[in-house]
Amino acid sequence: MQRTLVIDSIGKVGEKILLAGHVATRRDHGKLVFIDLLDRSGIIQVVGGEELSSLRPQDVVEIEGLVQKRPEKMTNDKIPTGKVEVSSEKVNVLSKAEEMPFDMGTETLNLELPTLLDYRALTLRHPKVKEIFKVQEAVMEGFRKAAQGLGCTEIFVPTISASATEGGAEVFKVDYYDHSAFMTQSPQLYKQMLVPVYERVFTVSHAYRAEPSVTTRHLSEAIQLDCEFGFVTFETLLDYLELVGKETLKYVEKTCADILKDFGVEKLKITDKVPRLTMREAQKVILKRTGVDHTKEKDLTPEDEREICKWAQEEGSSDLVTITHYPTKKRAFYTKADPKEPEYSLSYDLLFRGMEILSGSQRVSDYGELIGAIKERGMNPDNFEMYLQAFKYGMPPEGGFSFGLERLTMQILKLANIREASLFPRDMERVDIRLSSQDQKE
Amino acid sequence: MQRTLVIDSIGKVGEKILLAGHVATRRDHGKLVFIDLLDRSGIIQVVGGEELSSLRPQDVVEIEGLVQKRPEKMTNDKIPTGKVEVSSEKVNVLSKAEEMPFDMGTETLNLELPTLLDYRALTLRHPKVKEIFKVQEAVMEGFRKAAQGLGCTEIFVPTISASATEGGAEVFKVDYYDHSAFMTQSPQLYKQMLVPVYERVFTVSHAYRAEPSVTTRHLSEAIQLDCEFGFVTFETLLDYLELVGKETLKYVEKTCADILKDFGVEKLKITDKVPRLTMREAQKVILKRTGVDHTKEKDLTPEDEREICKWAQEEGSSDLVTITHYPTKKRAFYTKADPKEPEYSLSYDLLFRGMEILSGSQRVSDYGELIGAIKERGMNPDNFEMYLQAFKYGMPPEGGFSFGLERLTMQILKLANIREASLFPRDMERVDIRLSSQDQKE
Numbered sequence: 001m002q003r004t005l006v007i008d009s010i011g012k013v014g015e016k017i018l019l020a021g022h023v024a025t026r027r028d029h030g031k032l033v034f035i036d037l038l039d040r041s042g043i044i045q046v047v048g049g050e051e052l053s054s055l056r057p058q059d060v061v062e063i064e065g066l067v068q069k070r071p072e073k074m075t076n077d078k079i080p081t082g083k084v085e086v087s088s089e090k091v092n093v094l095s096k097a098e099e100m101p102f103d104m105g106t107e108t109l110n111l112e113l114p115t116l117l118d119y120r121a122l123t124l125r126h127p128k129v130k131e132i133f134k135v136q137e138a139v140m141e142g143f144r145k146a147a148q149g150l151g152c153t154e155i156f157v158p159t160i161s162a163s164a165t166e167g168g169a170e171v172f173k174v175d176y177y178d179h180s181a182f183m184t185q186s187p188q189l190y191k192q193m194l195v196p197v198y199e200r201v202f203t204v205s206h207a208y209r210a211e212p213s214v215t216t217r218h219l220s221e222a223i224q225l226d227c228e229f230g231f232v233t234f235e236t237l238l239d240y241l242e243l244v245g246k247e248t249l250k251y252v253e254k255t256c257a258d259i260l261k262d263f264g265v266e267k268l269k270i271t272d273k274v275p276r277l278t279m280r281e282a283q284k285v286i287l288k289r290t291g292v293d294h295t296k297e298k299d300l301t302p303e304d305e306r307e308i309c310k311w312a313q314e315e316g317s318s319d320l321v322t323i324t325h326y327p328t329k330k331r332a333f334y335t336k337a338d339p340k341e342p343e344y345s346l347s348y349d350l351l352f353r354g355m356e357i358l359s360g361s362q363r364v365s366d367y368g369e370l371i372g373a374i375k376e377r378g379m380n381p382d383n384f385e386m387y388l389q390a391f392k393y394g395m396p397p398e399g400g401f402s403f404g405l406e407r408l409t410m411q412i413l414k415l416a417n418i419r420e421a422s423l424f425p426r427d428m429e430r431v432d433i434r435l436s437s438q439d440q441k442e
Numbered sequence: 443m444q445r446t447l448v449i450d451s452i453g454k455v456g457e458k459i460l461l462a463g464h465v466a467t468r469r470d471h472g473k474l475v476f477i478d479l480l481d482r483s484g485i486i487q488v489v490g491g492e493e494l495s496s497l498r499p500q501d502v503v504e505i506e507g508l509v510q511k512r513p514e515k516m517t518n519d520k521i522p523t524g525k526v527e528v529s530s531e532k533v534n535v536l537s538k539a540e541e542m543p544f545d546m547g548t549e550t551l552n553l554e555l556p557t558l559l560d561y562r563a564l565t566l567r568h569p570k571v572k573e574i575f576k577v578q579e580a581v582m583e584g585f586r587k588a589a590q591g592l593g594c595t596e597i598f599v600p601t602i603s604a605s606a607t608e609g610g611a612e613v614f615k616v617d618y619y620d621h622s623a624f625m626t627q628s629p630q631l632y633k634q635m636l637v638p639v640y641e642r643v644f645t646v647s648h649a650y651r652a653e654p655s656v657t658t659r660h661l662s663e664a665i666q667l668d669c670e671f672g673f674v675t676f677e678t679l680l681d682y683l684e685l686v687g688k689e690t691l692k693y694v695e696k697t698c699a700d701i702l703k704d705f706g707v708e709k710l711k712i713t714d715k716v717p718r719l720t721m722r723e724a725q726k727v728i729l730k731r732t733g734v735d736h737t738k739e740k741d742l743t744p745e746d747e748r749e750i751c752k753w754a755q756e757e758g759s760s761d762l763v764t765i766t767h768y769p770t771k772k773r774a775f776y777t778k779a780d781p782k783e784p785e786y787s788l789s790y791d792l793l794f795r796g797m798e799i800l801s802g803s804q805r806v807s808d809y810g811e812l813i814g815a816i817k818e819r820g821m822n823p824d825n826f827e828m829y830l831q832a833f834k835y836g837m838p839p840e841g842g843f844s845f846g847l848e849r850l851t852m853q854i855l856k857l858a859n860i861r862e863a864s865l866f867p868r869d870m871e872r873v874d875i876r877l878s879s880q881d882q883k884e
Contacts, residue, residue, distance in 0.1 A: 120828060140596060177654060177870050435604070
């Protein structure tokens with residue numbers, strides 16, 4: 001007998017079918033036993049007797065049974081299969097699950113973060129945890145479509161690098177045969193090198209950050225979505241980043257409407273024009289709104305980001321706001337200073353509902369200027385040999401930006417911690433299992 | 443004046459336009475100077491006088507000029523813009539290139555591999571090198587469409603792992619805060635853990651291989667395209683892998699026809715049914731065809747792969763052939779033995795025009811059996827704690843496969859070395875620059 005997907009059972013009332021999936025829950029009502037069976041297409045109620053009574057959540061089963069209409073009063077409007085149920089006739093257990101270490105049957109999985117991650121292979125199965133990564137998939141797909149729409153070629157860049165991409169001590173060292181190498185901090189240098197090749201590129205890459213601190217919005221390994229464009233002005237870059245941001249969010253809203261509802265996420269406010277402020281202008285707005293004077297600060301604080309997003313929502317009806325012109329010294333060496341006021345750079349962040357989700361800039365594209373910028377940061381141009389080749393042999397004016405995939409997922413769903421937005425988060429304390437427990441074992 | 447893309451100049455005869463791009467070549471004919479200008483949309487001939495004579499290949503320029511029809515006899519059928527040219531009026535050099543270290547103007551870039559890679563930021567600009575990675579992009583897109591068509595959810599897996607994924611010594615070690623971690627050999631364990639979550643998944647990931655040897659078909663870091671399916675039989679897995687293989691290749695042929703022609707690649711032979719043989723059957727076929735007796739060997743040699751592909755092409759008119767049932771001991775611990783003949787496994791390789799491009803198997807899905815398989819390979823189940831959780835709490839019968847992106851690109855275009863199919867190849871001797879030169883610098 002061929003398997004029927006849960007969702008297809010709706011059209012098979014009166015037919016005998018074979019279902020296969022995980023047991024989500026079991027409810028005993030005297031001699032009647034109900035289970036909810038889950039497969040990739042959805043969830044359905046199965047009703048039966050003794051043959052169901054030994055089943056446990058997460059058991060993997062095949063069930064033969066008859067599809068029947070549920071009585072009027074017993075229908076469930078919350079699920080697509082809520083008007084039918086399957087009366088079980090034969091159960092075949094494919095894989096028996098051990099007893100759950102916690103209750104997986106609640107609407108929200110109420111676990112402390114460490115437990116959520118200690119049992120990751122199990123907790124990812126919870127319907128509401130699963131949904132997070134369907135949103136993540138949609139972010140990815142929305143970004144890809146937007147980048148392709150702008151004519152970007154997809155490129156694949158390495159993660160092992162001979163020197164630290166952007167300087168700084170926050171790099172992971174790798175034993176690379178008899179040499180030392182590093183995990184890339186970003187795909188930055190590679191995507192820039194590809195601009196003279198394809199003019200417009202995008203890449204999905206891994207970014208590593210060895211900062212020995214624990215925050216709710218940083219991971220040691222994260223997925224980064226990058227675009228880079230040649231022959232563009234600063235204004236065009238702003239248009240493009242806002243376009244990609246808007247298209248990505250709209251795609252998520254279109255394809256994940258039910259999930260956003262489950263998470264209590266408000267409808268997106270996306271305006272044709274995204275409000276734009278320089279960092280200094282933003283600080284002045286904040287001073288005026290709150291009386292807090294950050295106009296001398298060299299960056300926006302997380303509180304500032306929240307406040308300026310409130311402003312954009314209240315004054316501009318926009319969940320997005322673009323901040324430009326961060327101090328040149330606060331940004332990476334490849335960031336172009338504003339020729340009109342070199343203390344500030346042609347840089348930008350895109351903020352969404354209180355948090356930065358994207359960062360980027362117009363780049364230094366002149367070979368000599370770039371060597372100067374590298375030296376100014378105390379770095380050795382010899383360590384950027386191949387990168388500098390790209391500039392030595394003709395580099396168009398260019399710029400780009402990158403999203404953090406987990407950060408954006410977190411922010412869309414209003415998750416409390418970025419670790420919830422990573423299937424297998426890496427941080428100072430954890431690589432799947434807690435690192436402390438690993439040491440005890442060895 | 444707004445920029446016009448090269449390709450759009452065709453429709454602007456008699457108009458003044460602004461082009462922007464790289465100088466590909468310059469030809470001086472007395473007072474007349476011709477340059478070929480390249481942008482992301484194509485290449486066009488610009489004709490002018492003195493203002494062009496100081497331009498060099500790879501200079502980045504803006505050129506204002508008049509689009510005019512070329513005289514009948516002077517048209518060039520090889521390029522879409524071959525019926526027009528631009529008569530230059532004003533040239534603005536955006537970025538001056540240094541003199542080329544070699545001739546970039548030849549149809550094929552005739553460089554030794556080390557030079558090709560030493561100057562990677564430059565050599566990638568050569569039209570025929572660029573094309574390689576347009577094919578790679580198409581492989582990626584074709585694979586993604588096929589996987590999505592089969593209902594796979596896209597997942598993102600980490601590259602840093604607490605223990606070696608599949609055992610063996612060929613792993614790169616990372617200094618991970620105060621601990622040791624490893625670069626993942628494959629996304630295998632993670633994609634399997636996601637089967638009880640989404641049932642069908644695909645992932646694009648990085649696979650690291652620290653083997654201290656240099657071959658023409660292995661990289662130290664490679665991109666891997668993976669699928670994994672729950673509730674499938676071995677037969678269904680074979681159908682799926684062949685479907686994904688065929689769809690991917692067809693997508694490349696459809697979208698990259700001109701490139702395949704440039705590389706002299708023959709039209710694909712793809713049959714509805716892909717020929718299938720067990721490894722032992724393949725060895726017998728080879729014995730019969732060549733007299734070479736490999737029927738006692740535990741694997742197919744590269745020569746065997748070439749020979750059995752010849753057989754498939756000659757006897758089955760197929761560029762693809764699926765080989766199944768490799769010896770259980772030759773495959774990774776998670777490979778399911780054939781219950782009918784446990785010495786052989788429910789494993790498979792897909793061969794394409796002489797080389798393996800895909801590998802996979804039905805998996806061990808029983809918790810106890812899996813622990814046994816891990817121990818049998820001399821590994822410690824404690825190092826697979828989170829992976830084993832997935833099996834402890836109900837795992838459907840499942841299996842999957844993976845492609846090597848570079849391997850497939852190489853094989854489609856008949857490249858001599860896999861390094862040509864990686865933008866920035868990593869091997870024992872090179873991480874962008876040669877590692878030996880790095881050491882001298884330090």
